[in-house]
Amino acid sequence: MSNTIRKTALDRKMDRLLALEEQGQLKTNLKSRAFRKILANKLAVLGVVLFTIIVLLSVAAPLFTKFSSTQLDLRSMLTAPNETHLFGTDQLGRDIWARMLYGGRISILVGFGSAIGAALIGVTLGIYVGYKGGWLDSIILKFSEIFMAFPQIIIILIVMAITKASLTNIVVIFILTGWPSMYRMTRSQILSIKEQDYIQALRAFGIGDLKICFKHMLPNAIGPIFVNITLSTAMFILQESALSYLGLGVPPEVATWGNILNIVNGRFDYIQQYWWLWVPTGAMLTIFILAINFIGDGLRDASDPTQLG
Amino acid sequence: MFNYIVRKLLGMIPMLLVITFLIFVGIEMMPGDVIDFLIPMDELARMTPDEVNQVREALGLNQPMLFRYFSWLWGIVRGDLGYSMQNSVAVSKLLLDRLPATLELSIAALLISTFLGSFLGVISAIRKGKIADNVLSMAGMIGVAIPQFLFGLVCILVFGIYLKWLPVGGRFLPGKEAFFERLEYLIMPAMVLGISMTAGVMRYSRASMLDSMNRDYVKTARSKGLSEWKVNLFHGLRVAYTPVMVLIGFRLPMLIGGSLVIEQIFQWPGVGILFTDAIRSQNTPIIMSVGLFMVLIVLVSSLLVDVLTAVLDPRVKLS
Numbered sequence: 001m002s003n004t005i006r007k008t009a010l011d012r013k014m015d016r017l018l019a020l021e022e023q024g025q026l027k028t029n030l031k032s033r034a035f036r037k038i039l040a041n042k043l044a045v046l047g048v049v050l051f052t053i054i055v056l057l058s059v060a061a062p063l064f065t066k067f068s069s070t071q072l073d074l075r076s077m078l079t080a081p082n083e084t085h086l087f088g089t090d091q092l093g094r095d096i097w098a099r100m101l102y103g104g105r106i107s108i109l110v111g112f113g114s115a116i117g118a119a120l121i122g123v124t125l126g127i128y129v130g131y132k133g134g135w136l137d138s139i140i141l142k143f144s145e146i147f148m149a150f151p152q153i154i155i156i157l158i159v160m161a162i163t164k165a166s167l168t169n170i171v172v173i174f175i176l177t178g179w180p181s182m183y184r185m186t187r188s189q190i191l192s193i194k195e196q197d198y199i200q201a202l203r204a205f206g207i208g209d210l211k212i213c214f215k216h217m218l219p220n221a222i223g224p225i226f227v228n229i230t231l232s233t234a235m236f237i238l239q240e241s242a243l244s245y246l247g248l249g250v251p252p253e254v255a256t257w258g259n260i261l262n263i264v265n266g267r268f269d270y271i272q273q274y275w276w277l278w279v280p281t282g283a284m285l286t287i288f289i290l291a292i293n294f295i296g297d298g299l300r301d302a303s304d305p306t307q308l309g
Numbered sequence: 310m311f312n313y314i315v316r317k318l319l320g321m322i323p324m325l326l327v328i329t330f331l332i333f334v335g336i337e338m339m340p341g342d343v344i345d346f347l348i349p350m351d352e353l354a355r356m357t358p359d360e361v362n363q364v365r366e367a368l369g370l371n372q373p374m375l376f377r378y379f380s381w382l383w384g385i386v387r388g389d390l391g392y393s394m395q396n397s398v399a400v401s402k403l404l405l406d407r408l409p410a411t412l413e414l415s416i417a418a419l420l421i422s423t424f425l426g427s428f429l430g431v432i433s434a435i436r437k438g439k440i441a442d443n444v445l446s447m448a449g450m451i452g453v454a455i456p457q458f459l460f461g462l463v464c465i466l467v468f469g470i471y472l473k474w475l476p477v478g479g480r481f482l483p484g485k486e487a488f489f490e491r492l493e494y495l496i497m498p499a500m501v502l503g504i505s506m507t508a509g510v511m512r513y514s515r516a517s518m519l520d521s522m523n524r525d526y527v528k529t530a531r532s533k534g535l536s537e538w539k540v541n542l543f544h545g546l547r548v549a550y551t552p553v554m555v556l557i558g559f560r561l562p563m564l565i566g567g568s569l570v571i572e573q574i575f576q577w578p579g580v581g582i583l584f585t586d587a588i589r590s591q592n593t594p595i596i597m598s599v600g601l602f603m604v605l606i607v608l609v610s611s612l613l614v615d616v617l618t619a620v621l622d623p624r625v626k627l628s
Contacts, residue, residue, distance in 0.1 A: 246573055
């Protein structure tokens with residue numbers, strides 16, 4: 001019998017880890033396995049760093065620029081980037097850097113607000129109604145089907161016409177169109193969780209429905225919910241920017257990433273001659289979405305127990 | 310299977326009624342009406358309320374809402390989509406003008422994204438952890454993150470303005486409308502729309518291919534001594550394709566609605582622009598017809614997804 005079993009790359013990695021552990025060099029101060037997995041994921045860490053930088057820049061905008069996002073200055077229209085105006089000014093003399101920062105506040109708020117709103121409705125309904133089942137479940141399920149089949153662009157344009165374009169409205173519309181997918185995802189999780197023994201046991205002990213739902217089942221479904229919230233945030237920010245770019249979104253005087261880019265809509269002369277009107281904002285928007293997606297993917301891997309790490 | 314499809318198709322009818330009714334109520338609740346867009350403002354100011362009323366009467370706007378909804382519905386049942394309120398052109402004719410443009414663009418984009426996306430996704434899954442996988446995954450990440458309109462702008466700038474390879478917008482030059490003459494107009498919007506959708510398909514097919522490659526039935530196939538590509542193609546990909554089908558199914562609705570962003574950026578004369586204009590000017594017959602088709606195709610494609618899932622994945626039973 002030969003003792004030379006060929007070692008694979010994984011074997012060698014395990015050997016190294018074993019050696020480190022025996023020397024006492026392998027420290028695991030971080031208790032949470034999910035947290036350690038996130039930290040080990042380089043892209044997720046990069047995502048968190050980029051995300052934090054952009055959020056900080058936006059939240060603390062007055063610290064990083066002395067201009068306001070709405071102050072017109074008709075004496076310095078379309079000036080190229082210089083010492084005073086880091087990324088130049090737009091066709092009304094507004095400082096682009098200031099608009100990027102203040103616009104970030106609104107764009108991020110719209111994205112997060114909509115995602116969290118949609119999650120609150122979708123997850124609450126998904127858990128409670130999914131657990132209770134019965135006629136209420138079939139009604140809500142039908143409702144979600146109607147909302148999913150409803151062409152989103154009609155809701156957006158009609159609601160905007162009835163109540164005038166505003167930030168609140170766009171968030172409300174995003175929540176209205178976003179909750180069904182959140183609801184369905186949570187519901188399918190709950191349907192499998194509620195069949196498990198510990199839930200049967202809890203019920204046998206006579207524990208209340210609400211407590212079973214939100215204290216015992218929610219924590220077991222929270223991973224995919226967090227992933228969904230993260231990815232929805234990115235989706236809503238993209239949607240807002242596309243709508244505002246087309247001039248269908250938030251009111252034009254409010255600075256958002258989409259509204260800043262709206263200037264170059266249909267203006268090839270602007271796109272060609274004044275790159276600073278769209279390149280910096282477009283880059284910031286893309287980097288932010290990229291960062292959120294990195295975090296979302298990291299969370300997905302970390303919260304998925306079938307993946308080793 | 311047949312029973313299932315019939316049952317589902319019948320179940321669509323109440324959904325269609327509810328949604329079209331909601332759209333109708335929505336249009337009703339919008340401030341002002343089509344008169345404001347029909348008659349120029351200065352003329353409207355000179356008209357007496359009686360005259361305005363006559364116009365409304367002629368357009369049938371004075372009837373109660375329920376009556377108008379049901380008369381629209383009766384028209385649909387008879388195959389009559391009604392007439393545009395702005396210029397009395399038949400809605401069916403307007404749609405026939407615009408639909409080919411939208412179909413051309415969206416089918417091209419769907420084909421590009423489906424083939425490119427699943428091909429790259431499978432490559433990426435088979436070569437997991439290798440350079441090809443890392444490069445593709447990274448490109449996919451960026452592809453999902455970059456806004457469609459920004460990608461479109463960059464392409465117009467590079468290929469349309471600097472390199473002058475392709476026209477920057479429109480669908481054809483007047484008089485040159487043969488397919489090969491307008492092909493160059495189609496390339497850029499179709500590629501932009503297609504590539505921006507590719508990233509999603511690629512990530513889906515990579516994930517589900519990886520998932521299915523670890524399953525027992527693939528191991529069984531491999532242990533039977535089948536060649537590697539046969540295992541991947543017939544056993545791995547067949548089942549792995551189900552989630553990808555779902556994704557593509559959810560994108561079918563844009564066959565009718567078009568991609569508003571792309572149509573706008575490339576000045577593509579499709580349904581999307583017609584539709585948004587109709588909503589802004591409260592042109593009820595157009596909104597209702599396009600809305601009906603949009604809802605119908607959402608429902609039909611979700612049925613299609615169900616059926617295809619059952620066909621592709623032998624473990625799924627329709628109930």
